[in-house]
Amino acid sequence: MATHSEKRLAGLQxxxxxxxxxxxxxxxxxxxxxxxxxxxxxxxxxLGSLMAFVTLTVEDRKRFFLALLVxxxxxGLSKTFMFTPARVFRITxxxxxxxxxxxxxxxxxxxxxxxxxxxxxxxxxTVGLWPLCGLFSMAAISLSVASSRMFAAFDLWSxxxxxxxxxxxxxxxxxxxxLRLVLVxxxxxxxxxxxxxxxxxxxxxxxxxxxxxxxxxIAGYLGLLTLTRVTGTLGHPxxxxxxxxxxxxxxxxxxxxxMSRRLRxxxxxxxxxxxxxxxxxxxxxxxxxxxxxxxxxTLIQLCRRLGLVRGGFTTFAIGIFFITLLLVIxxxxxxxxxxxxxxxxxxxxxxxxxxxxxxxxxxLLGVGLNNYVPAAQRYDFTPEQLTxxxxxAVHNTYLFLTGEIGLPGLxxxxxxxxxxxxxxxPALRSADPFISLAGLGIMSGLGAILLHWMTDLGGWAQxxxxxxxxxxxxxxGRLARKVPENIAAxxxxxxx
Numbered sequence: 001m002a003t004h005s006e007k008r009l010a011g012l013q014x015x016x017x018x019x020x021x022x023x024x025x026x027x028x029x030x031x032x033x034x035x036x037x038x039x040x041x042x043x044x045x046x047l048g049s050l051m052a053f054v055t056l057t058v059e060d061r062k063r064f065f066l067a068l069l070v071x072x073x074x075x076g077l078s079k080t081f082m083f084t085p086a087r088v089f090r091i092t093x094x095x096x097x098x099x100x101x102x103x104x105x106x107x108x109x110x111x112x113x114x115x116x117x118x119x120x121x122x123x124x125x126t127v128g129l130w131p132l133c134g135l136f137s138m139a140a141i142s143l144s145v146a147s148s149r150m151f152a153a154f155d156l157w158s159x160x161x162x163x164x165x166x167x168x169x170x171x172x173x174x175x176x177x178x179l180r181l182v183l184v185x186x187x188x189x190x191x192x193x194x195x196x197x198x199x200x201x202x203x204x205x206x207x208x209x210x211x212x213x214x215x216x217x218i219a220g221y222l223g224l225l226t227l228t229r230v231t232g233t234l235g236h237p238x239x240x241x242x243x244x245x246x247x248x249x250x251x252x253x254x255x256x257x258x259m260s261r262r263l264r265x266x267x268x269x270x271x272x273x274x275x276x277x278x279x280x281x282x283x284x285x286x287x288x289x290x291x292x293x294x295x296x297x298t299l300i301q302l303c304r305r306l307g308l309v310r311g312g313f314t315t316f317a318i319g320i321f322f323i324t325l326l327l328v329i330x331x332x333x334x335x336x337x338x339x340x341x342x343x344x345x346x347x348x349x350x351x352x353x354x355x356x357x358x359x360x361x362x363x364l365l366g367v368g369l370n371n372y373v374p375a376a377q378r379y380d381f382t383p384e385q386l387t388x389x390x391x392x393a394v395h396n397t398y399l400f401l402t403g404e405i406g407l408p409g410l411x412x413x414x415x416x417x418x419x420x421x422x423x424x425x426p427a428l429r430s431a432d433p434f435i436s437l438a439g440l441g442i443m444s445g446l447g448a449i450l451l452h453w454m455t456d457l458g459g460w461a462q463x464x465x466x467x468x469x470x471x472x473x474x475x476x477g478r479l480a481r482k483v484p485e486n487i488a489a490x491x492x493x494x495x496x
Contacts, residue, residue: 061110062172063181068103070185073465074193074243075099076213076235084150089373089391091459092154100464101161107168125170127423127474131415132163138409139369139461146368147375155369159461169471176434176479182472183250183438190247191270193232194277197240200230201280209233229282238456239463241286244278245449246469249293253441256301257433285452293448295319297440348395348455350382355399357381359407366406369461376403397453401460413460417450417470424473427480439476442469 080094115122146152229237303311357379367375427439
């Protein structure tokens with residue numbers, strides 16, 4: 001009896017079209033090498049060609065492309081069209097295509113293909129759809145008031161892809177096995193980014209990963225000691241810490257899932273490595289709120305198992321123990337929390353004052369996407385006049401968003417987040433421990449990054465991992481609403 005893979009291979013051998021396609025790919029790659037295209041162009045075309053060929057041998061294309069999407073989320077590998085340098089701070093400098101957009105396009109293609117050829121239903125999740133439409137409308141309208149409509153269009157282009165990530169993730173992750181695949185790969189990407197961050201910190205270099213989005217920042221200080229702030233492949237230390245804001249609480253929540261001892265040891269090691277990676281970012285906000293998120297998960301789980309009083313006391317005791325270790329033993333988390341560069345720590349307050357001045361003059365439409373910093377300089381009435389020397393935007397994402405697209409845009413964004421979290425809430429009380437812990441981990445991670453954004457600048461229209469997790473929250477909330485009998489089979493599988 002031939003195995004399934006052998007049958008598929010035999011079928012491919014009988015299809016001359018496949019071999020012609022393979023020959024065309026090889027020829028095309030040779031042509032790319034011959035004309036000496038830039039590395040990013042070559043990688044994009046190579047990965048696209050390779051993905052097209054591998055697709056022919058994959059049985060479950062949806063899961064294959066979904067896995068590629070998750071693995072590509074933290075990669076800064078991109079190609080920018082109409083790249084336009086600017087002397088003042090901008091979030092985006094052109095129409096950027098990230099590596100994650102390639103599997104996203106393939107996922108939408110297979111989604112539509114199934115609908116057309118197989119007449120399968122193609123339901124689109126309506127959770128958060130109205131505030132999402134409002135948010136996009138305000139972003140689009142802001143182009144009319146932007147001093148540079150071209151830069152505003154760059155950001156709007158990025159926001160379109162963020163919305164597509166949210167729509168697909170919230171609509172098409174409909175099975176527990178798909179959710180399990182996504183969570184495993186998210187934890188894996190967290191470990192990979194942490195290992196890269198540790199390597200960058202030890203070597204003081206980007207490890208040659210500039211093509212994947214890595215950059216080196218040396219901007220932190222602890223007394224007279226210079227701290228090397230690393231970026232992984234996310235392009236900025238703050239972006240790296242934001243990624244761990246989402247991944248670490250999710251990884252930690254999975255520790256409470258029934259599993260074998262060996263698997264628990266491996267997961268514990270993964271979480272330790274991720275905490276090391278978070279520490280290497282030296283992001284005060286990221287470290288603080290991620291630790292608070294893991295503490296909240298511990299409190300909730302211990303209270304469920306030991307009762308409110310005993311669970312609360314045990315959590316308090318564990319917290320005191322780890323705080324003591326954090327303060328006594330030198331470690332990256334300690335260095336990140338207590339780094340002392342005053343210009344970034346205390347400069348946030350004058351920047352917030354400037355933001356309030358700008359918003360008071362443009363409350364309805366803002367100053368346009370990607371146009372905040374040039375406009376903010378006209379509203380800097382503070383004694384410090386920081387905007388003339390510190391080329392950055394306000395380190396508060398909500399003030400930044402409001403300054404760009406107005407108060408209605410902020411309201412729509414908050415409504416979107418609240419709607420998603422409310423839809424996720426039943427998952428926390430699910431009878432299935434896997435669904436319950438996944439919901440708790442996702443909600444804690446979203447809480448960590450959203451609180452982190454109160455003291456940091458986040459690219460709300462470009463943060464791929466945030467929009468993916470918002471969509472994943474909707475997917476988990478929908479799974480929690482399934483008939484209990486259908487969900488009850490999941491715990492046994494997750495323990496294996």
